[in-house]
Amino acid sequence: MESTEGVRTLLSDPRVAIPSITMPLAVAILIQNLNSMTDIMWASWLGAAAVGGLGLAYPLYASVCGVGSGLAVGASSAIARHVGLRDREGASRAAGQSLFVMVAFSLLLSLILVPLASPLMHAFGEPQAAEAAVAYGMPMFVGAFFLISASMMSGILRGEGAAKASMTIQVAGAVSNMVLDPVLMYGFGMGVAGAGWATMLAGAVTLLHGSSQDVRVSPPA
Numbered sequence: 001m002e003s004t005e006g007v008r009t010l011l012s013d014p015r016v017a018i019p020s021i022t023m024p025l026a027v028a029i030l031i032q033n034l035n036s037m038t039d040i041m042w043a044s045w046l047g048a049a050a051v052g053g054l055g056l057a058y059p060l061y062a063s064v065c066g067v068g069s070g071l072a073v074g075a076s077s078a079i080a081r082h083v084g085l086r087d088r089e090g091a092s093r094a095a096g097q098s099l100f101v102m103v104a105f106s107l108l109l110s111l112i113l114v115p116l117a118s119p120l121m122h123a124f125g126e127p128q129a130a131e132a133a134v135a136y137g138m139p140m141f142v143g144a145f146f147l148i149s150a151s152m153m154s155g156i157l158r159g160e161g162a163a164k165a166s167m168t169i170q171v172a173g174a175v176s177n178m179v180l181d182p183v184l185m186y187g188f189g190m191g192v193a194g195a196g197w198a199t200m201l202a203g204a205v206t207l208l209h210g211s212s213q214d215v216r217v218s219p220p221a
Contacts, residue, residue: 023163027167029170031170031171031174034174035174035177035202036054038178038181039054039136039181039195039198040054042181042185042186042195043136043185043192043195045186046132046191046192049129050132050191050192052126052128052129052132053121053125053128053129053130053131053132053133053134053135053136053192054132054133054136054192054195055129055133056121056124056125056129056130056132056133057117057121057133057134057136057137060113060117060137060141061137061140061199064109064113064140064141064144065147065151067105067109067148068102068147068148068150068151068152069151071101071102071105071151071155072151072152072154072155072156072158073155074098074155075094075095075102075152075155075156076155076159078094078097078098078159079091079094079095079098079156079160082094083159083160091160094159095156095159098155098156102148102149103145105148106144106145106148106149107145109144109148110142110144110145113137113141113144114138114141114142117134117138117141118134121133121134121137132192135191135193136193136195136196137196138196139193139197139199140196140199140200142200143200143203143204146200146204146206146207147199147200147203149207150170150173150206150207153169153207153210154166154169154170154210156210157169157210165210169206169210170206172205172206172209173202173205173206173209174202176198176202176206177198177201180197180198180201180202181194181195181198183198184197184198
């Protein structure tokens with residue numbers, strides 16, 4: 001059975017495997033955190049209400065990302081376990097089940113957050129900030145699938161040991177967000193909503209880039 005570089009890394013000496021997997025992950029997380037900083041930087045030009053809106057929407061946005069990260073950790077662990085057991089069918093089955101769970105959670109979150117976003121934001125903040133929060137958050141709540149699936153794709157790649165590929169797709173998404181922010185917010189005049197659309201589209205870029213990777217969960221014989 002054909003082995004990939006990632007699988008060989010997973011099954012190598014832990015003193016080599018652990019740094020090889022964790023360092024790219026740390027870089028990806030660092031770059032991802034720049035997304036929120038970029039959104040706030042560009043929103044600051046729109047005034048205090050826009051920045052306040054981002055702050056109000058952040059807990060819900062972080063909750064969506066948290067669900068994606070949690071599912072990704074579970075998928076990565078399950079796939080890596082089967083890889084370690086040299087169980088090709090089990091690894092493929094774990095990846096398929098992870099994708100099914102991801103779709104279900106994405107739809108559930110969208111169904112919950114879309115109708116509740118406006119009441120929650122107006123309950124927690126003053127009207128102008130609340131309106132900005134809804135404008136910023138709604139694209140991400142509608143497109144929760146893309147945010148969660150981007151994390152899931154990264155987790156599947158890590159489960160196969162392809163930590164560098166996982167880092168690459170996360171960086172691609174972060175860079176896309178940084179580029180799209182000023183284009184949508186100011187070039188297309190979308191205001192704070194443009195930052196939300198940029199984040200959602202960045203998730204789509206991550207998903208598409210991850211789908212183009214040669215993801216093989218086939219462990220060596």
